[in-house]
Amino acid sequence: IKQPPSNPPPRPPVEARKKP
Amino acid sequence: IILQTYRAIANYEKHSPSEMAMATGDVVDVVEKNESGWWFCQMKTKRGWVPASFLEPLDSPDEPEDPEPNYAGEPYVTIKAYTAVEEDEVSLAQGEAIEVIHKLLDGWWVVRKEDVTGYFPSMFLQKSGQ
């Protein structure tokens, strides 16, 4: 299975969100 | 080639067959970093103790594998006190003589003390006479 999923990955989990 | 090793920072449930679920703390080797943000990873083999109650047999998920109950009861003694948390559990002090009726694989045995019956942690029980 070398094709990644066709939908965007989830945003970073809240605890990991970097300030833009 | 040496693969980079990463750690999961949160639980991830898979949403499609080509994905891999992760539990916080899982260690993975990254095989391919796709710029879509999906990385193809291989889970590092891990081992450890898990509660049997969280597992089902892969081949026969519904086949009961617990031993048969023994309603006559087998004499055991409590080696540690335990206070019931759920209403179907039994509270017992240390050193109490009880009878074990059903040795369930998940470690919660059905025990009887006089006319009270309920679940009790098997790790706090010892066979009588030992």
Place this chain on the structure above:
Amino acid sequence: IILQTYRAIANYEKHSPSEMAMATGDVVDVVEKNESGWWFCQMKTKRGWVPASFLEPLDSPDEPEDPEPNYAGEPYVTIKAYTAVEEDEVSLAQGEAIEVIHKLLDGWWVVRKEDVTGYFPSMFLQKSGQ
């Protein structure tokens, strides 16, 4: 010896170092069934796609590994429409010309359209002129 194979029926977070965390659906080989209800298991090796945003490098967890931003902006075009879900994302129709400012590894790139800036899925973007 052939080990029995079981599947996790729920997520299990570990509470002590000797335990093993599991995600629903994980397949494990049972090495030892302790009558306490704790079973010593070995996780079957598994592979699959996971979101990079759920991973941190094992050795240098805080070292940023994202490429530097390019505030001049690089011309890209949207190949698929996307409607913002979180307030820091940008909604764009298909075929819109935009500028990519920061290609983050988690696949959510910072893009600019006139005076609007925000995150947009990299898989819906294509370099201009291709």
